[in-house]
Amino acid sequence: MVNNENEPRLRGWLTMSLGLLAMVLGAVWLLQGLGYLTDSLMSDELFWAAAGGVLLVVGLVLVVIGMRRRTAGYTST
Numbered sequence: 001m002v003n004n005e006n007e008p009r010l011r012g013w014l015t016m017s018l019g020l021l022a023m024v025l026g027a028v029w030l031l032q033g034l035g036y037l038t039d040s041l042m043s044d045e046l047f048w049a050a051a052g053g054v055l056l057v058v059g060l061v062l063v064v065i066g067m068r069r070r071t072a073g074y075t076s077t
């Protein structure tokens with residue numbers, strides 16, 4: 001298998017995927033906790049709004065870390 005130096009290495013994809021999943025889940029929890037998504041036991045509960053906000057930020061940090069790892073996978077020529 002030939003390694004072309006212009007192709008990126010497969011780095012950071014797991015971190016970015018987990019970060020995106022955490023961001024989506026955090027956004028849903030936040031919207032449910034704030035009462036925008038109704039018909040749930042989590043609706044209008046401050047705990048879920050706070051937990052969703054924290055998870056959203058954690059997901060964003062994971063995506064940024066994954067992007068940095070991905071760009072570090074490129075080799076300079």
